[in-house]
Amino acid sequence: MNGYPIPKATLGRLPQYLAYLKGLPELDGATISATAIAKGLSLGDVQVRKDLAAVSGAGKPKVGYERxxxxxxxxxHLGYEQLTNAVLVGAGKLGRALLDFDGFAEYGVRIVAGFDCNDHVIKTGKHATEILPIKDLNTYCRAHHVTLGIITTGQGSAQDVCDALVASGIRAIWNFAPCPLKVPSGVILKQENLALSLAHLKSQIS
Amino acid sequence: MNGYPIPKATLGRLPQYLAYLKGLPELDGATISATAIAKGLSLGDVQVRKDLAAVSGAGKPKVGYERxxxxxxxxxHLGYEQLTNAVLVGAGKLGRALLDFDGFAEYGVRIVAGFDCNDHVIKTGKHATEILPIKDLNTYCRAHHVTLGIITTGQGSAQDVCDALVASGIRAIWNFAPCPLKVPSGVILKQENLALSLAHLKSQIS
Structure with a gap:
């Protein structure tokens, strides 16, 4: 527990540790060793020690971790105490697929609303997460303390949407539109390129 | 041009170089320097030299590259001479979004068919890419020389689908189902975890 950001690979394993610990019978004792966790999850001992050291100071030599x-x-660390609110703009196929995806909560993130400029989508949407008109973006984000924005629009409107998200107080943006975006310093931008992921996989077999 | 796999970051810039070179007026000469390309694309000089050296031996000192x-x-290198064929299994929302995504061709990959066990999807699909019954997977993959497989099913059927893809001659699998899969040695597996990407972005602002 050193105050540095947790590496992505470690972060990815945290839900696994959590599920394992929660699934243990009560009578297995109040403490557990990193070695026992590693064995239970078929992970490397060193890796588990490193991962747990990054998130917890609860480990004691020869005793292990207080469960x-x-x-x-x-x-x-997974943000369960206070879920982070995200909005998504662009309720096309990919956008609706992400709105319906239920895996984000496992990492403490909740997509609280989708936005779209297409009235048809807004009126007929039958998704669990509501789809609102884009004009309400700013008011909504301010009211719901939204800090994460996801862009799943086409290339043409992505920069406008990005600017609108920044103006709404969003601090990090995950962009699926296939175009580079400009954000002011202080706002984090992650460009997702699904085609590149597939291309990279291809390059490993050819 | 050293025969090593191209790094993902370099691979990601190749379409940009290609589009730039193709967009230059004919009268701009038969050769172009890495410096000119770097300037035209607002990239670093050293990066462009490295990227191009990884894919081409056509550069000459003081002359530049023959365009x-x-x-x-x-x-x-992008595979335009021979597109790589991919299939996708699991035509839910995410699957259909990927089937409709037109950015893969830029990297020389074509999703030639989708597969699903749901008859309803198969019959009513109006997508450009056809959705076929899962029982035809093996025959189809063999007939169309498919080497890449994408899994967008739920967790429950992902391993069965993975095994079926391997049995159909697929050499690399891109798995979106939120569960670890086992593949035989020689088959490459890339686990996609969209929730983790968002969680990692979140961890950078909190």
Whole structure:
């Protein structure tokens, strides 16, 4: 627990540790060793020690981790105490697929609303997450303390949407539109390129 | 041009170089320097030199790159001479979004068919890419020399689908189902975790 951001690979394993610890029978004792966790999850001993050290100070030499404290630390790092709110703009096929995806909560993120400029989508949407008109973006984001924005529009409107998200107080943007975006310093931009992921996979077999 | 796999970041820039070179007026000369390309694309000089050296031997000191040869080398590395065929299994929302995505061709990959076990999807699909019954997977993949497989099914059927893809001669699998899969050695597996990408972005602002 050194205050540095947790590496992505470690972050990816946290839900696994959490599920494992929560699934253990109560009578298995109040403490558990990193070695026992590694064995239970078929992971490397060193890796588990490193991962847990990054998120918890609850481990003691020769005793191991106090289970309840470790669970609390994992939940805190995964953001379970306070879910982070995200909005998505562009309710096309990919956007609706992400709106319906239920895996984000596992990492403490909730997509609270989708936005689109297409009235048809807004009126007929039958998704669990509501789709609102884009003109309400700013008011909504301010009211719901939204800090993450996801762009799944086409290339043509992505920069306008990006600017609107920044103006709405969003601090990090995940862009699926296939075009580079400009954000002011202080706002984090992650460009997703699904085609490149597939191309890279291809390049490994050819 | 050293025979090593091209790094993902370099691969990601190749379409940009290609589009730039193809967009230059004919009268701009038969050769172009890496410096001119770097300037035209607002990229670093050193980066452009490295990227191009990884894909082409057409550069000469003090002369630069022969444009036609460089274009041909870029197209070859992007697989334009021979598109790689991919299939997708699981025509839910995410699957259909990927089937409709037209950005893969830019990297020399074509999703030639989707497969699903849901008859309803198969019958009513109005997508450009056809959706076929899963029982035809093996025959189809063999007939169309498919080497890439994309899994967008739920967790429950992902391993069965993975095994079926391997049995159909697929050499690399891109898995969107939120569960680890087992593949035999020689088959490449890339696990996509969209929730983790968003979680990692979140961790950078909190």
């Amino acid at each position: 309840k404290a470790l669970i609390a630390d994992l939940e805190r | 036609k040869a460089l274009i041909a080398d870029l197209e070859r």
